[in-house]
Amino acid sequence: MIYSEFIMDYSKLKKFVGKIENATKVEEGKNLSCGDEVTLYLLLDGDRIVDAKFEGHGCAISQASTNVMIEQIIGKTKEEALELLKNAENMILGKEFDAGLLGPVVNFYDVKNYPMRVKCFLLPWKTLEMALEKK
Structure with missing residues (x-):
């Protein structure tokens, strides 16, 4: 059940x-196929994410x-957050992932069976990736 x-x-x-x-990092993400939009605000202290919010x-x-993300x-550190992101993406794409690392993110496991909803799940994660990879 997806919902x-x-x-x-x-x-x-x-x-x-x-x-x-x-915010130390601000990144906008859009899912053009369905209209989902997110602006992610991150506050980092060195490499550690100390706060995050979104609009x-x-x-x-x-x-x-x-x-959930x-x-x-x-x-978490940037490295830990990117490892979590990689596992979340692998899970939703049907690849090998570490369920223990994901914690409650595994509740989205069945979304992989709904291809049109995979982008919805991935939107914040891809936005996080863009934010963390910017200098």
């Missing part, structure tokens, strides 16, 4: 919605994915 209770609950979460005025709109999957990356 699990977990996904629906996380799609409504407002804890990470907002702007970080002194945007989209379907339940993109909103839930963004909330932010919940999981706060406190």
